[in-house]
Each structure stands twice: as structure tokens, then as C-alpha cells.
Amino acid sequence: MTRSTADPAHASLKPAGGGLSANEARARELLNRDWRLLVGGELRCAQSGAAFPVTSPYTEERIALVPDGGQADADAAVACAKEAFTAWSARTAADRADLVLRLADAVERRAGDLALLDAVDGGAPIAVMADDVAFAVQTLRYFAGLALELKGTTTPASENLHFTERQPYGVVAKIIPFNHPALFAISKVAAPLVAGNSVVLKPAEATPLSALLFGEICRGVLPAGLVNVVVGDGPLVPDALVRHRDVHRIGFTGSEATGRAIQRAAAEVAVKQVTLELGGKNALIAFPDADPEEVAEGAVRGMNFTWSGQSCGSTSRLLVHSAIADDVLRRIAELLADRVYESPLSPTAVQGTIVNRSQYRRILDFIEAAVAEGAEIAAGGGPPGGDVPGLFIEPTVLDQVRRDHRVANEEVFGPVLSVIRWTDEQEAIEIANGVRYGLTGSVYTNDIRRAHRVTRALETGYVWINGSGRHFMGVPFGGWKNSGTGHEEALEELLSYSRLKSVNVMLHATGTDTERAKNS
Template sequence: MPPVVQQDAEVRLAGNAVILKPPPQAPLSAIRLGELISEVLPPGVVNIVNGASPAPGVAIAAHPEIERIAFIGSERTGRDIQRVAAGAGVKHVSLELGGKNAMVVLGDAGIEAAAQGAVFGMNFTATQGESCGSNSRLLVHRSIADRVLARVVELVEQIEVGVPVSESTEMGALVSREHFERVSRYIEIGREEGAVVATGGGRPAHLPEGLFVAPTVFSGVTPGMTIAQEEIFGPVLSVLTFDTDDEAVEIANGVRYGLTASVWTQDVDRAHRFVEDLRAGYVWINDSSRHFPGLPFGGVKASGIGKEESLEEILSFTQSKTVSIPRRGR
């Protein structure tokens, strides 16, 4: 949005009015943002709408005068927004939805760098793994799988889980009881389907109360298991193994999502071949989960449509108009 310009005692702005609907589990930061904005912008330019039911979101999607909708959340809700918006009119809808992101570690990759990248990319200490961009599937070449797994477990077990008011805490509780129960159920399903808990797998022993789940790593995971297919959106990392590049690509692409992916190798040419084959909207080579200003972020398949964090996103909130003026004498 361009800067505010004082002209003829009136404040004029170029751009869009905004309606921000935060999630019901975490409304306070958006409310505070609204308070700060109210000190510098006129009423009605930015509007914060809260609500625990689907009603506010449905009203926004169905309003005939709201032509541009951007949503970040679950695939199911994104599809509902598409359906409601299409029933109300022709709207521009962008969606940043779920992810079951693959981090592919080839046999020539550095063990320590890959293990550090896997733990960092899972966003354990950033969001308790509650991030659509977390690399929740770690695909490792069988020749180095045991060493990578062992180091990942060491690093994960060093994460300090606790209440956020403690300065030593690195990972807090999950966002709600409903989500705590959902993540806990996925851990049970992993065990039932034959995966092995390498670390974690439940509530931390020193936290008998609260919505805490220890950062969890499953080994022995196969591509068809539930924990390898469905987005858990919590601190649960599934480790799978492969023998060939083609098998790695097949496993990585074998889910409904396509948000992010990464490949770890010392062979740049080989890495770029993977980049071509991986069906994901954002791919790192020897890195994971790191965003850079101006680089478009967004997925393919069930992970959504449209891009964020870039000029492309800014332009998507504008409308172009073509004007043609004939030359004199025509």
C-alpha cells in the first residue's frame, strides 16, 4: 500500500480495504495488530473479524462485493471457500493449504548437515511442528539411513519442551485440546501400523499436565502408512528409506500435497534433476524450511493455488486496466 498523503485536509489512500479473519485458537495478535493500525489509518481500512464458528468465514466468502480472497489453512476449509465463493460470484481466490513435505537425503549427503536440516525443517522449536511447511517426511538413502536417524534422534532429544514463560523452553504446547488429541491419535496409528518410535511418542515425562507432545521421530515408516500420507500438523517426523533416485522421487511425489520439498546431495547436477521431478511449489537444495524475501511461496496439487511473499502476491490484489487512445487523424 502506498504511503499516506495529506491533501486538502483529507487523508487519501490508494489500495484495498482489508478484512482479516484470524483463527479462533489464536485471535489476540490480530486484535493487537488492529489496535496499532487504528492509530495510523482511518476507520474501515483494516477490519479484524473474530469468531469461533464457520459463520464469519462463510459470510466473507459469500459476500458479492468481496472480489479477492486469500486463505491459509486446511485443504478442507480451502475447498469450502472455493465452493462458497463460486456460488456468490466470480472471485479471485488464492489458497495456501496443507503439506506433507519430503526432505530427500541422497547417499553422498553430509550426515551432520542433513540431520541438522531435518530437525530445523520440522519447525519443532518454531511452531511445535504446527506448520504446513514442515518437512514431516525424511527420505534417506538406505546406505546412510541408520547414521542420519541416530543423529536426528540425538538432536531431537536435546529440545527443551516446556511452558513459554520459562527462558529455557524451546518448544511449547499444541494450540488446542482438540489438536492435541488429533496429534496423539496419529501417533497411536503410527504404532498400530508398524512404525517404530525412535524417540518421543507421547507426553514428556516432566509435563504431566497441559497439551504437550514430545517431539517424535518414527522409523521403519513405509510410503503407504497413514503417518506418511496425511498431514499431522504437529511435532511428528516420519523417516523412510529408499534405494534409487527413481524410488525417492516416487515416494516424494506419492502424496496428495505438493507444497515444499528439499534434496540434499553434493552433486549439483543430480540435485537439479530432482528439482525437475519433484512436484512441489518450493524446493530447496541442501536447505529446508527457510524463506527469503521476494521469492514466491506456494504449492501445487492439494497444497493450494497462488503465490505469497512476492511481487506476484501483491499484484494479485490489484486489477489491471488496458486503455487505448487512437492517434490524431485516424
């Protein structure tokens, strides 16, 4: 991976014309390096010597050349993680928490650089990515603060002593998607580390740069081999990790299809603990007593249009009562009007790109198919007009969507909001529950009884009443049905990275031994 000054991997971060902004100049400095995997505390090329390009979805030019890891790299990372686990798990929970707090401080010092890299290779606005990094730092500190909650209980089952204790699994594989690169890379290792495990992190090949920089940060703080970062362009690395006999715990965030494939692959080797945070086709239900202005704002916020709807938690179905539907749609169109499509490195950017051209084409196909089925475009509908660079798709609102339309059932993972009108409460609940997913939901109404009645009826794991989009640290986040297994962002996540052991201390003879003692 020798680099020359003419290496096209460091092409312009903006279209031709004009000077570089401070963010663009700093991004160039960050990209001007030889990227390395982190294995056993060493920064390495892939053992095969192979590398693959990473492109900017704004310029569609190559910005980096990244090691293309494979089976050998995954195996080496697991071996190093297994070796590091022994000493790490022997530390007290408080000692582990102290080191995770030091890691949080180190990440915070590089927060600007991590956000820049996410904006460059992911295309989301830098202000949004800065919030992601801040939340990731908060997550590290939150789980460090929970370290002493890794406790057991005593049970008065007999005159003897019966207690439980929690012990770590060993090597944990964490496989993360492209949409929140730094947030997921950093936050997803917090609970496993505090619980006493070692980690092999596999970032998405589309957006690996901040995770690789995070690996460098870990190298300066943590014991060698405790966190390893291995990426490859394809399924070799994740498949090797999932099937490795020394990986006993797997955490995956991504698509439903990949999640099910991971379950199958893991089960072919051994019985493993697998948690999955998968897709969603989430519904926001708006009742006629709700304020159309608040519903519109909640729909726009919940749809995550800022990073082009590329979020599994997006409320991508707006189930709005016919009595307020026109007012709500009119206000949504006003909120989405006059959007400026600019470089994700601009501090004023409010609209992100699609991550790559294949996903871009897939989203446009969804919109075209929906219109062919009878949906009507109420806002957006395609690429922005004019000479706008980058893989942008306008925030799109589809009215007159029916519950049997493909766009009403499949996860688009793009800036497409499907509007379904209804008149009966039970009908709205049936539509909301009529998909195979069950991640998030939202209910807008001023009737407290109705709010709780409908919330309880929704087959989803995370629900807002008169709100949308926001996550709250300490509130368990996780899906039902095909949206996944397990919970994150709360104590439940920390405990899930430990195993419960029951211990029986025989202080007294029991059963026939007791009777024998009495008769002697």
C-alpha cells in the same frame, strides 16, 4: 462483556507455585482488558453481545473472553471497508506506501506485546514469536517498497496508443490460521493495502489475541474502515465474508479441506479471485553422498519441532537413502534428546505446545495408528514424562514408515517426522510426488547435476537444495496441487491484489476509416 477482578478469564499463566516472571507479569497486564472487534475504526463488542473463551494450551485455563462475531459483524465490516476503499484507492501508490511504513513502525513499537500474546494463546516459545513479529514488520516495509512496481506496459499494436494499468479489487477478505497469529495478521494485509484495497481480517478463534491488538494498532494509524478485524467462534464470519457480494478478492491460509470449501462457497455467489496457501506433506530427500550430520540438522529444522510441527511447510517426510539412514536417525535422536518443556513465556523455551486439546488428541491418534501399521518409534512418541504441564508432545520420529501408511500421506500438523528408507533415485522421486500435496521440498546431495535433476522433478512450489525451513523475502512462496494457488512474500503477491486493465487510445483512424480518409 463487563469484567470483574475475579474474572477467571485472567487466571494464572503458569502452574501454581513460584512468582511471576517479567513476561508473565506483562502478559497479565495485556490480558486485563475488554477485547473488542475493529469495525469501521471503532472497537466494538459483537452485535449479538456474545463472547467466547480463549484458553492457554500451557495451563489449559481461560485467559480471555473475546467477542463472538457473526453475520451482522461481518456485513458491517465489509460495508465500512467498502466505504474506506474509495478514498484509499484514490491515493497515489507512494502515499499508500508511506502510511504502511508508519504502520510498520507502530507494530514494531508493540512487537514485544504481540509476541507475548502469541506465546500465551498459541503456546509457541516467545523467542520464536518475536521472530514472527520481526518478519511481519519486514513484510510491511518490503511491500511498501514495491509500491511503484504497480505499473503497466505499452504495446505497439498499431499506430495508436495501447497501454495497461493496474487497479485494486476493492474489499479483500483475509482469513488466517492459528499457527503464526501475529505474523499472518500483520503480513497478510501488507500487499492488499499497498495495492489500494481495504481489508477485513478474520483471525483464527484459537489464537485471536494478537490480531485484535493489531486492530488497535491499525486504528491509531490508518483511516477508519481500511482494516477491520472480526473473529467468531465457528464458521459464521468466514462464510459471510466469502459469500459477500462486495468482497471480490479472498486470501486464505489454512487446511486443504477449508480451502476447497471456500472455493465452492465463493463460486456459488460470484466469480471471485481466490488464492489459497494450504497444507503440505513435504519431503526431504537425502542422498547417500550427503553428510548425515547436515541431513539430521536439516530434518530437525525443516520439521519445525520448535513450534511442534504446526506448520504447513514442515518437511514431515524424511526420505533417506538406506546407506546413511541409521547415521542420520542416530544424530536426529541426539539433537532431540534432553529437551526441556517449560512455559512458552520463558526466554529459554525451545519447545512449543499443541494449540488445543482436540489437536493434541488427533496427533496422538496418528502416532498410535502409525505404530499399529508397523512404524517404529525412533524418538519421542507421546507426552513427555514426569509432572510436565501443558499440551506438549515430544518431537517424534517414526522409522520404517511405508509409503502407503496413513502417516506418510496425511498432514499431521504436529511434531511427527515419518522416515521412509529408499535405494533408487526414481523411487525416491515417486514417493515424494505420491501425495496430493505439493508445497515444499528439500534435496540433500553434493552432486550438482543430481540436485537440479531431482529438484526439477519434484511437484512442489518451493524447494531447498541442502537446506530447509527458511523463507527469503522476495522469493515467491506457494504450493502446487492441493497445496494451494497463488504466491506470497514477493512481487507476485502484490500484483495479485490488483486487476489489469487494457486501454486503447485511438490517436488515428483505423481500418475502413483510414482508407476513406486516404481517398477523400
